[in-house]
Amino acid sequence: MERSWLALLLIAALPALGAAPAAAPTPGTPDASAYENLVDAAHAVVAIKVRALPNARSATTLGAERMGSGVLFAPQGLILTIGYLVLEADDVQVTTDKGRTVPAFVVAYDHATGFGLLRPMGPLEVKPIAFGTSASIDPLDRLLVVAAGGEEGLSVTTVVSKRQFAGYWEYLIDDAIFTSPPRPDFGGAALIDKQGQLVGIGSLFVMDAMTPGERLPGNMFVPIDLLKPILEEMISTGRQKGGVRPWIGLNSLEEDGRLKVMRVSVDSPAERAGIVPGDIILGLSGEKVERLPDFYRRLWASGAPGVEITLKVLKGTEVREVKIRSIDRFDAIRKKPTI
DSSP states (O other), X not given: OOOOHHHHHHHHHHHHHTSSOSSOOOTTSHHXXXXXXXXXXXXXXXXXXXXXXXXXXXXXXXXXXXXXXEEEETTTTEEEEEGGGTTTEEEEEEEOTTSOEEEEEEEEEOTTTOEEEEEESSOOXXXXXXXXXXXXXXXXXXXXXXXXXXXXXXXXXXXXXXXXEEETTTEEEEEEEEEESOOTTOTTOEEEXXXXXXXXXXXXXXXXXXXXXXXXXXXXXXXXXXTGGGHHHHHHHSSOGGGOOEEOOEEEEEETTEEEEEEEOTTOHHHHTTOOTTOEEEEETTEEOOSHHHHHHHHHTTOSTTOEEEEEEEETTEEEEEEEEOXXXXXXXXXXXXX
16 A cells, blocks of 8 residues: 555554554554554545535524535445535535545435435545444544544544533434544544444534533534434435424523523524523423423424424513424425525
8 A cells, every 4th residue: 555644644543543553564464454444444534515505594603615524434325424514505515635526415414413414426436434333432442533634634532421412402412422632623524443434423622521511622423323223214315204303493501500592593483482592491391491401302202393382481580481383493494584
């Protein structure tokens, strides 16, 4: 194999991953196999450049132009990335680390997990990566992070925790993988184990990677095991049935045992019902809520999109009950804002 900058970096990285000595492995040995797998995995990461649809609702928070990473995976020959990069995409271009660029189109986006799938419209001429098992990843494991961008796209990281993650945008997943030190180019980056298999996709920069509320900057990766049971459904339908949930359009955070509204999505059910930033959510349909996971579970358990829910809300010094008719989040995306 050609001794490129990538090969040299992987030789240096392998000892930290516990996979090989600090010299090029001998062909035909187990260490050589691990080395080859890591090289292939690193090459499977592509750059993604996205231009959003005109008047895309997501452009307000995500921008009209977005850049990140994705991973070509086998055997489907699709690219896995983090979904917010390709939400309401109008034009998608993917570029390999050798400079080959081809257009791609969005196959699926799943709000429940956060995954997005792309299909390249031409050969990328790179070997796709295989899926690993994120359940086997433990705190203190040393893994490889690969993002688009050549030499700067590869580094060794440490898993500092695995736990439930509740995002302020009505998002909740189990067994999220948190790593440190942080990478600024986390969006869609590949988290790779020492066998050269994909175990997670980069989603966020966080300030409390190890323990909630305690400062340790890092990244959150969505575990690959969340994709496996829904992959075929996503490919065939563009989403997963289990991800169709009632949505009201709130961005909230936990503050002193209460849920404080940070932002309300434009023209969302919550906005139409009169919810505004600064409101405090005290209860949902007669039950007290103090934590985001409880709030989301009760919201999603209330019925299918379209169900009416009742929030108990503290507005200033006044407590009110506010009725909100939920919708499917995709309906909000499809409904274009007025200019």
